Amino acid sequence: METRNVGFQADKMFEKYINELILNKVFSFDEDKILMLSKVPFVMFPARAMAKFVQTTAEEMGCENLYQIAKQAGYMVADEFIKEFNWATAALPGKMAMIKKMFEVMGFGNINLKVWNAKDNKLLVNVTNHPVIEAAKKLYADKELVCPFYMAIYSAHLQKELGIEKCELIETQCIAKKALFCEWSYNIFKQ
């Protein structure tokens, strides 16, 4: 029993160490900017406020219109990543664990690439622990329109950085509709 407690404490200490490392090494702070790896500027928002912004905008201006804006915004950030970090398809596999952790902390969810096949242009991704989607689920339940907004951003990144041509993700499962995770796919159809 004691050993388990010590182990638990050690795990917590290690987690705290990793978290501090992420904050201090991955992000730097300059005036009101958060710079990712000292280069790409990001802005932060409370996730619940962001969920309200996305939901109401999608309701009022149309989901498809907001999707197109989010996709263009995703391309802009992907171009910044490629320019600043040389994140092209070939360079990514070795860095994927670090990128996954970084994006999760940044509020883009825990991304689990189930299928990544650039040759056949196929992709299947699961997303959990996404603070904005979770806030939207609490606020709007199965009426939430936040997932398409983030699907657009993901589609842009997957196209530019993972080499999935003309990527347009479609939703196959959603936590707001009682699934365990959001599942988005491109060119994969279940039997």
Add this chain to the structure above:
Amino acid sequence: MAEEKLFAELVTRNILSVGDNRLKLLNEINISMYGSKAWAFTLQEIGKRMGTDYLYQKGYLMGTAAAEELAELLAKEQKYVPKMLYELANAIMATGFGIVMYKRQADLATVEVQHNQIIKFAKELYGESSVVCHFYRGVYSGFIEVFEKRKIALKEESCICRGDEKCRFSG
């Protein structure tokens, strides 16, 4: 008044930290990030299609939502919260809406923007055609309403996108 280095100090003071693989404010409020240039673009496109009044309303909604979430937490956790967060300008900064100077003289409230990367990017990208400031006018109006419990709709007095030294809103 928010000091310029306070944003970095949020981390050293543990106001902004990582827990459960999420960035959190005061260990409670989940934070989400967005590329800064991409956010300037997103706001500009929404404002262009839906109008500046609409963009103001979106800012007001987001400002009110952020301020209410923070105010709820401050009310609940008074003993453990750094006093700085009860000041309006610091609350705005800590929730990611830029560094501002807030003045209140009798009924006149004035918000002067000291640093706002999104407005700077909007100026670079769109110059005088930028409508992004209307969003922040709404955000700051929402914060004042929640923190001071009074109805307000700030008006723009000067704007860096139109060549002024600073953005200034009053109401």
